[in-house]
Amino acid sequence: MDDNVEISVKNLSLWFGKFQALKNISIAIPKNEVTALIGPSGCGKSTFIKTLDRMNDLVDNVRITGEVIYKGRNILDDDTDVVQLRKEIGMVFQKPNPFPKSIYDNVAYGPRVHGIKDRKALNDIVEGSLRKAALWDEVSDRLNESALRLSGGQQQRLCIARLLAVEPNVLLMDEPASALDPIATSKIEDLLYELKREYTIIIVTHNMQQAARVATHTAFFLLGELIEYASTIDLFERPRDKRTEDYVTGKFG
Amino acid sequence: MAVRTLKRSRIKDAKGTTIELILLLCAVSAVAAIFLIIWFIFSEGLPFVLEAGPQFLTSSIWLPTDSFSDGSWGIFPILVGSLIVTFGAIGIGTPLGVACAVFLAEIAPPAVRRVLVPSINALAGVPSVVYGFFGLVVIVPWIRGQFGGFGTSVFASWVILSIMILPTIISISTDSIRAVPREYKEGSLAMGATQWQTIRSVMIPAASSGIIASVILGMGRAIGETMAVLMVAGNAVSIPNSIFAPVSTLTAQIALEMGYAAGAHRQALFAMGMVLFVVIMILTGLANLASRRRVT
Amino acid sequence: MPVKRREMVPLALLWASGIATLFILIVILAFILANGLPLVNWNFLTAEPSVWGQTGGGIYSTIVATLAVTGVSLAVAGPISVGGAIYLNEYTKENFLRRIIRQAAEILAGIPSIVVGLFGFLFFVIYLAPYTGGWSVLSGGLTLAFMVLPISLRTSEEALKTVPAELREGSLGLGATKWQAITTVVVPTALPGIVTGLILGLGRAIGETAAILLTAGGALNLINSLYDPGRPMTLHLYDVLTEYRDTSTAYGTAAVLIIAILAITFITDWLMNRYTNKLKGL
Ligand SMILES: Nc1ncnc2c1ncn2[C@@H]1O[C@H](COP(=O)(O)OP(=O)(O)O)[C@@H](O)[C@H]1O
Numbered sequence A: 001m002d003d004n005v006e007i008s009v010k011n012l013s014l015w016f017g018k019f020q021a022l023k024n025i026s027i028a029i030p031k032n033e034v035t036a037l038i039g040p041s042g043c044g045k046s047t048f049i050k051t052l053d054r055m056n057d058l059v060d061n062v063r064i065t066g067e068v069i070y071k072g073r074n075i076l077d078d079d080t081d082v083v084q085l086r087k088e089i090g091m092v093f094q095k096p097n098p099f100p101k102s103i104y105d106n107v108a109y110g111p112r113v114h115g116i117k118d119r120k121a122l123n124d125i126v127e128g129s130l131r132k133a134a135l136w137d138e139v140s141d142r143l144n145e146s147a148l149r150l151s152g153g154q155q156q157r158l159c160i161a162r163l164l165a166v167e168p169n170v171l172l173m174d175e176p177a178s179a180l181d182p183i184a185t186s187k188i189e190d191l192l193y194e195l196k197r198e199y200t201i202i203i204v205t206h207n208m209q210q211a212a213r214v215a216t217h218t219a220f221f222l223l224g225e226l227i228e229y230a231s232t233i234d235l236f237e238r239p240r241d242k243r244t245e246d247y248v249t250g251k252f253g
Numbered sequence B: 001m002a003v004r005t006l007k008r009s010r011i012k013d014a015k016g017t018t019i020e021l022i023l024l025l026c027a028v029s030a031v032a033a034i035f036l037i038i039w040f041i042f043s044e045g046l047p048f049v050l051e052a053g054p055q056f057l058t059s060s061i062w063l064p065t066d067s068f069s070d071g072s073w074g075i076f077p078i079l080v081g082s083l084i085v086t087f088g089a090i091g092i093g094t095p096l097g098v099a100c101a102v103f104l105a106e107i108a109p110p111a112v113r114r115v116l117v118p119s120i121n122a123l124a125g126v127p128s129v130v131y132g133f134f135g136l137v138v139i140v141p142w143i144r145g146q147f148g149g150f151g152t153s154v155f156a157s158w159v160i161l162s163i164m165i166l167p168t169i170i171s172i173s174t175d176s177i178r179a180v181p182r183e184y185k186e187g188s189l190a191m192g193a194t195q196w197q198t199i200r201s202v203m204i205p206a207a208s209s210g211i212i213a214s215v216i217l218g219m220g221r222a223i224g225e226t227m228a229v230l231m232v233a234g235n236a237v238s239i240p241n242s243i244f245a246p247v248s249t250l251t252a253q254i255a256l257e258m259g260y261a262a263g264a265h266r267q268a269l270f271a272m273g274m275v276l277f278v279v280i281m282i283l284t285g286l287a288n289l290a291s292r293r294r295v296t
Numbered sequence C: 001m002p003v004k005r006r007e008m009v010p011l012a013l014l015w016a017s018g019i020a021t022l023f024i025l026i027v028i029l030a031f032i033l034a035n036g037l038p039l040v041n042w043n044f045l046t047a048e049p050s051v052w053g054q055t056g057g058g059i060y061s062t063i064v065a066t067l068a069v070t071g072v073s074l075a076v077a078g079p080i081s082v083g084g085a086i087y088l089n090e091y092t093k094e095n096f097l098r099r100i101i102r103q104a105a106e107i108l109a110g111i112p113s114i115v116v117g118l119f120g121f122l123f124f125v126i127y128l129a130p131y132t133g134g135w136s137v138l139s140g141g142l143t144l145a146f147m148v149l150p151i152s153l154r155t156s157e158e159a160l161k162t163v164p165a166e167l168r169e170g171s172l173g174l175g176a177t178k179w180q181a182i183t184t185v186v187v188p189t190a191l192p193g194i195v196t197g198l199i200l201g202l203g204r205a206i207g208e209t210a211a212i213l214l215t216a217g218g219a220l221n222l223i224n225s226l227y228d229p230g231r232p233m234t235l236h237l238y239d240v241l242t243e244y245r246d247t248s249t250a251y252g253t254a255a256v257l258i259i260a261i262l263a264i265t266f267i268t269d270w271l272m273n274r275y276t277n278k279l280k281g282l
């Protein structure tokens, strides 16, 4: 397999009960790049990225066929260590979901769950993660305050910091900026720029400008199908599929 | 190609499985508790009822400490006493409780609600023996003074029980009024109906199933109440001829006699407990039926 | 909204009903506290009750008995109810089992206390006598556990239900196991609600009399162990009143009970407000 591929999805289909939400998706996600998923709402973007860290396990009546190869193994296999997988492939959700704990405890949560108790080590992780998430300067003097007092944009960056603290390889972001104002959004985008040097990032967005700004590759989903997948420039400027063209030129969606 | 059902494919460590099993046992214990109670009450009471026959319910002669002779185990007056006491309490408690629920759900300003809600919780938390005490030192002497007799009477138990069932009626009715979709109310107000017209012709009908359920559950509370009734009802095993006459109930009679009952007498008391249990089950079932019925 | 004239009467009646309910509570509380509080002093709380048939004395041994039976009931029903609530909310979807158990809790909560007492008498006092000591605070407490269980189970389940799903996802998404997510995020978030359930159960146990009457034995001596028969405050109130006509001890005991119930009401009210605020980040 290509060394530059982080996750390789082959013929992935997914059903919620009788409803087929993903239809025979095949896609190779490049390592240390930002890949954007676009498409009208309800087309299966969230379902797709949740499959990549097995968050669909939480839903009843889910049926999946196909393969998701990560580190040479099909993560859909029964013997996958889901806990380890989720540690390596982390998710940032649309709505910031900090725990009702202090800022410090939010960031230290993952390391603690994974057995780190040493206070000094935790301090270092918390500071490092907050710095990486470009939040340290804003919160360093109030680490013991409730995370819920932060603004929405700060909360989202805290959730990113919380994720970075468990040292993942892949960051899945489901419309991480859609609930934020433009300034907070641009801060998140700047952050993505920094982070992609170290991490493979998959970001769902319904904002095409955002996809164009941050992603090297873009995939266009429609009604559970992957219609087109190309470099972002190609997809926006030279779409091969008529449906992609209609979407990126704003004819629907 | 392999088809996967994720739910089952989740790998489970031994610890996770053990924990899940323990938690399942905890959850199932509520069901087990009921069966345990049914088993013990019925194993003692049912054989007695089968032996005593329908007379147990229909005979009026209750002579438990007599030697075992036919007809001395009739609980008819006690059963009637329970019903009189319960329906009277419901009769008094329902209008006040439902009105208070409407007030709480629709009219009370937030500040008033802030006081009233915990007050109703406190009312629910006052031990029944304290209600009985209050009845004994306040209500009973007052009845004695006003209407003669002993004071311990049907009426005294009505007063005390109607207070005791208020929290049940109020809290369940309030919830059901609150659950009425806002559009109903807005629709009515938008058509120019006044607040009271909206309450009367939209809110109360829409919440009626919950209100009925609350009254049925209040009934269950009244018929199952022991200490307060025991202290104010007078406990005479005969059908009262006036509301100022003493009366006995299933609960009070059990509490009074369990202390010294033995043999068949004790079995008879368990049979009364069984009757009580069946009545409560029927009332709970009715309340469930009522609250499931969707009224538009 | 301007109130029309013919609206005045029904609206006034509704106000009156709210005020009347409040008034009833105040009258009962005020009456008992006014008569009882003057009797409640350190001596009343810490002195032994007087011997058979005489009035006066304290209520120390009855307070201890109350603490013992409520302690036993909470120690048994607390973990079971919280564990059961966790199972229902975290391990099952809306399904048959869940409906059955909810229904069971509802039925259990509705069983009259005297019937639970009959059961406790037969099961704990008679059947399990070698293990419970027959009539004892242990038998009483175990019987009360059957009444505490549904209250705490339902309140805990409600509290767990209000924990946003995103918090679970957030925790699992960081690689926490399900049990870790429950113990480090779900339960801590729902804790005020869970504690409220336990305190409501405590209130039920403190106030219960009928079931205690048939199971705890009623001995006035200070208990030495859980296997001794004891007489909790509620039972004492009933006994001094009906057997010795000792109204003054009754007032004092009732006042102590009322204070306990008021404390419980205030604490639960405060906890629930705190819970709401916690989820809002205040
Ligand atoms: N848990 C679920 N059960 C059933 N259907 C679901 C579930 N989650 C999502 N869906 C359906 O799957 C489709 C894709 O949803 P989603 O992946 O959330 O879309 P997107 O993120 O692109 O807006 C939608 O039609 C949605 O209704």
Ligand SMILES: [Mg+2]
Residues within 6 Å of the ligand: A042, A045, A046, A047, A174
């Ligand atoms: Mg989505």
